[in-house]
Amino acid sequence: MNNSNLFSQTTLGPFTLKNRIVLPPLTRSRSSQPGDIANDLMAEYYAQRSGAGFMVTEGTQIEPRGQGYAWTPGIYSPAQIEGWKKVTSAVHAKGGVIFAQLWHVGRVSHTSLQPNAEAPVAPSAIAAKAVSVFIETEPGVGALAEPSQPRALTTAEVKQLVQLYAQAARNALEAGFDGVELHCANGYLINQFISEHSNQRTDEYGGNLKNRLRFLREVVAAVAEVVGPDRLGVRFAPLFESTKEDRVYLGLVETDPQATYVEAIRVLERAGVGYLSLAEADWDLAPELPSSFRQAVRDNFSGTIMYAGKYSAEKATRVLTDGFGDIFGFGRPFIANPDLPERLRNNWPLNDVDADTMYGGTDKGYSDYPVYQP
Template identity: 75%
Template structure:
């Protein structure tokens, strides 16, 4: 029997990411934990220990942290919109930096993928249009320390002025991330959440400048990338997409929405990121058995358009 020995030396070599030299090419992606201190979704000592344990990775991105109270779709996830939350995140960044790690905060807004019990004053969730999310569940608290999956609540459509206000909320969250000691931020634009909802023809039926044509549906992405770049610098900004080229209930539950022309939709979205000069693009791909792969032609097109 011939034994194959893989050469993994490259994995442990350094690589440049924006202004940083990563000590290796191992990356920990954002992973929702629902471990924040209640009430008020405050990052805590347990979270600091969790990230410090993993700080030998070359680069880490936090679990999604909601940019405002309406941005929450799952019980006990942390926020980054209050002074107490910023103080909590300082414990995390200090613990990671003490171990020599580099960590970005993932800025998150779930949009319509939420429940009235998670919203301020029990209000409807917000989204680009008043279209309910299907084939997805949210996680709500049903008792102290006890949660359950539930169907998302019917959303209401954001006004044009409210969309502009959300752009400023992303910028404010980015400022909070810097105050908390993060090395940069990643925008969560995947998995059927708010930015993905604006991009998608299925969840965006607006008739203002944020809806209709693909250019208009990409406007929210373009504006928040610009606003956050102004705060942290484009070279300390990443974006996460989850393009889908095939549909099963499972892929839609975990990854979001399937466009009629996903190749064109996401290549055009990548062009927005390239024009902004951001540091990196993260692409989430379904990884369970028999999951649909992204076509090689898509990856090739992305690499041709994106230099980060």
Template identity: 75%
Template sequence: MNTSILFQNVKLGPFELKNRIVLPPLTRSRSTQPGNIPNDLMATYYGQRSGAGFMVTEGTQIEPRGQGYAWTPGIYSPEQIAGWKKVTETVHKEGGVIFAQLWHVGRVSHTTLQPGGGAPVAPSAIQAKAVKVFIETGPGQGTLADPSVPRELTTAEVKELVQLYAQAARNALEAGFDGVEIHCANGYLVNQFISAHSNKRTDEYGGSLANRLRFLREIVEAVSAVVGNDRLGVRFAPLFESTTEERVYLGLVEEDPHQTYISAIKILEEVGIAYLSLAEADWENAPDLPEMFRKAVREAFSGRILYAGKYTVEKGVRMVELGYADLIAFGRPFIANPDLPQRIANNWPLNQVDPSSMYGGTEKGYIDYPRYAG
């Protein structure tokens, strides 16, 4: 196996990446409370993993209504921006390139997480099923709960949200990020507008596929105007098979996923963004994306293509060799192995993830995974 292909320099927008290995967005719920503020612990965590050629932060809510899980960080307050500066400064000292993932969960939330205990907002007043949110029940304590029934956004509110994404991008630049990724996957707000299952609107943002993609287009254009198209990425999670595990993608399995996502990707190509991130299903025995779809993605999009989703080194190498992928993200392996690129390069054994410390908590299972000692 030619692992050296993962260690080639690759251009991403204005950046010369030192390898093709990516730290993808990974929710860890370690922000300081109250205020969902990034902290020194998070700066250490990202700094430890700066051997990646490219890094994307955990999902970062663009406004208070965008939160769906306890203790996730935001990027809308001065305190949050100052907290993220600690992260970016640490990563840059280590020679890393890091983008902020801009996130709004939409209907995948609970009234206890919403300002004033209000209903979550969504394209339509349809409750999210087959998914749980995580709410705080006490200091450092939480529990899983069903999402609350959302309220439908007015047309004016949808347009305001586009500007909230643009403001979050400005905040990201102020915090020192090299660029931003827009989270349009996994059944969250942008995905809710795209999907005919969750979008029953009758205004310009609902109905036809072109209308359902309008929110995506407007956000991408607005954020690109702030950061530049060469510092912008978008993440999708196309799901082609409905299974008992579709809860991972919140049940948003489109009637024609190929047409839906290739149409969406053509919008990204028109704007000219730097990269497209495709998060594949990552449960045990999950189906691969159809090869016809991978080929269509490459034909439709001229920027860098990043794949994630339970990738092995072997699969990642194969995808790059076939020309489908430029960058490969490793999630759980990077959580447990801060020195993952060195381990891959030298074929060293990997630490295993402790699932009990994935979300919330202290430095345990966060910054205390050992580097390889030989």
């Protein structure tokens, strides 16, 4: 299949993208300590991949309680803002467009990562199961651990969190980002509010689907007011089948996933959100999203639609040709191939990912992957 259409220009809000290949958010845990600060090494890594038509940073916690994994960067302190300026400057110097992914893990955390070793916060005091967090066991050494038992947020605290998202968006603009993406996927905080399994609140943020979507609506509105709706993206990860592999999604498979996510997408459409990112299951033999759902997405959302999750150039071209998607994230291939767009354009072979250097460490397995020498 000819994948030349992946190299056609397209628009995303006010931006003209040079191709439809996206560097999606990829946690790499390389921030400087103490302080979870973006650094020169991260600036080099993102600049190397600025051949992408569009780039989204790794998940970036909006406040100290939002962290669920060791050494992930934040965007709430002055030092963190200054650190991210190195990244945005390096990417813009290469002609790239980059958004910050605003992240709060909610209950998917551990007391050792929380201020004063307190319990993580969540919509309800229900622990996350069948998932691990990554904690620092001694300086520079990490290990997997079970998430800690969370406590339920008060109604007033939920409203305060909406404002923390808005402040993180202001910080992102100050750091030089072109816009922001809200991480509403993979069982993290906003997803926890949406899901019937993790949200058992009895206030205005719980109960029926409209109420479970209230936190999403309020965060989208608050952030859109800061950055403009056309510079805002939202990521969901709808899962339609429950399998042993859905631990990646923390088991949040709704009774009626299509109805849940189509209604969530309508929230974004009414707000004028610039793009919708759909993270598909990416394990071996994972089921694809149903075509009926892809069609419902297109029917209910008029902005740019992005898909990611074990995409090849051939699969992306097929979804593009079918009219279901506009831009496509390539995760693991972009980790190992900083020049991925050129490799795909020319059908050059791809480097393999070094699984041992995915999280934490040095430039090894991060910024030292070679470009192709024809």
